[in-house]
Amino acid sequence: MDLQPVAPKVILRSCADYDVEMIRRIVGDGLREFGLRPSGRTLVKPNLVTANPLFQHAYTRPEFTEGVLLALRDRDAEVPGGPKMTELALGERSGLMTPTRYALDRAGYNPMLKRLGVKMYCFEEQPQVEIPLTHPGRLRDYVYTPAPVARADFFVNCPKFKAHPWTTVTFSMKNYIGIQDDRHRVIDHDQHLDEKVADLQYVIQPKFIAVDAIIAGQGRMLTPIPFPLGLIVMGNNQPALDAVCSAIIGLRAADIPHIRLASERGFGPIDVAKIDITGDVTLEQARERARGFKVGLTRVEKYFEGTKISAHAGPPPASERHSPCCNGHLDYCWGGCPGTIQEAIEIIRAYDEQADAKMPRMHFVFGAYQGPIDARPGEKVVFVGDCVHWKGNLNGELVEIQGDYRDGAAKDPHHPATTGIYQKIAATTAKLLSARNKSWIHVKGCPVTVSEQVLVLVGLSPGVNNPYTDQREAFAFNKAYLKWRGATLIQRLRGIPYQKRGISA
Secondary structure, three states: OOOOOOOOEEEEEEOOOOOHHHHHHHHHHHHHHHOOOOOEEEEEEEOOOOOOHHHOOOOOOHHHHHHHHHHHHHHHHHOOOOOOEEEEEEEEOOOOOOOHHHHHHHOOHHHHHHHHOOEEEEHHHOOEEEEEOOOOOOOOOEEEEEHHHHOOOEEEEEOEEEEEOOOEEEOOOHHHHHHOOHHHHOOOOOOOHHHHHHHHOOOOOOOEEEEEEEEEEEOOOOOOEEEEEEEEEEEOOHHHHHHHHHHHOOOOHHHOHHHHHHHHOOOOOOOHHHOEEEEOOOHHHHHHHOOOOOOOOOOHHHHOOOOOEEEEEOOOOOOOOOOOOOOOOOOOOOOOHHHHHHHHHHHHHHHOOOHHHHOOOEEEEEEEOOOOOOOOOOOEEEEEEEEEEEEEEEOOEEEEEEOOOOOHHHOOOOOOOOOOHHHHHHHHHHHHHHOOOOOEEEEOOOOOOHHHHHHHHHHOOOOOOOHHHOHHHHHHHHHHHHHHHHHHHHHHHOOOOOEEEOOOO
16 A cells, blocks of 8 residues: 555645535635546545534534535546546445434435435445455454445545544544444444554545534534634645644644554654645644634543542453553553443433433443442442443442453454344343342443443433434434335345455455
């Protein structure tokens, strides 16, 4: 793989609002400055990790993506001769175990895609292609990605400018979590999350990157706090672009593991002094605009201070794989269960403004925690994850929790677990019912996902609105879910393998 085919450059352009024609002109200018034109199978990937009127700052806005798609078409038409686009498509896999079709609908993408005649790939509905990995320090020897990604000729990354509670930031590289379906993205989504993101860079490199930083998301990833930044950030190299975006909010890319790892492996520079930065906004001016931007890297104990939830986190188990992210020492699982509960509680709060008042006092325990748990009679203690360990007294009962953690190296991507949201709802409900007369409950998983944490929290909180049974969303959600399952059923009936080895054109 030619990791650095062109000199890395980042363009900072001012854009005050989501005006499609303005975005179209700015992105077109960027493509010309880079000397780029789309060709062959052109695939645009936004960030639609979740999309809902309640979380409208969590995803790449459709107006932004429309401007990018139009600029690509303009650029394809304005340069005579040479290779042309054979397909212009958009692809994504949303998060929270929700169908991508649902995210597209709730984000307002469908009318835009239909109007432009752009093909849509829901990655969970596509065959998954094995990509071999051979680089030193890799977590595993292969990963899976959807066929449209594997066969793309001109890949365009359109992330959202956001903080992230597990990886500090989510810009261009972190957006790659969406180039895997649910069954594969949860593998290594634990204390090795930064390394996983770095490994995914070997799947494909974008020819062009355009970041929606018009209204950025601070503090969190799924439920971010809006921060008007008024920028479009464009680049031709992911580490360089992510380094500049980090510098805008006052961070050093060398301190963000997945960015640093990608640079160390030759994907691009992260020293902003050595990156060509152009545009109508200087880096210093962008920093001034971002003054006060909040990053969400907060330990779970601190996050829940002053609420009815007390949280306790010990270190994750020693990994069989050396981690270069923290000099091999991991005292907290940033990419796993402690982070998912932070996003889960914010989702619940968005659906029910009175959630905190309605919730009973409860306790959550993560990792190998060795301290006391001050649980009074009637207060449930939730032990979370496969790696949780604890021994002590709960209301006169001696309790010993022994997790059954398996290092990710033992998980085989050829045979990933296939559990959907309705199975999760059924399994979590059954688990809560079986433990209703006990002082504690152990919820297993690695990681225990955001959706499962939501289900546990609302299951233990009578009267709190459940986002997964919200009648306002039920019709759109189930319609998208049935279309997703129908599409995969048709593939199986036609004999199309869900997973196949090797890149297929």
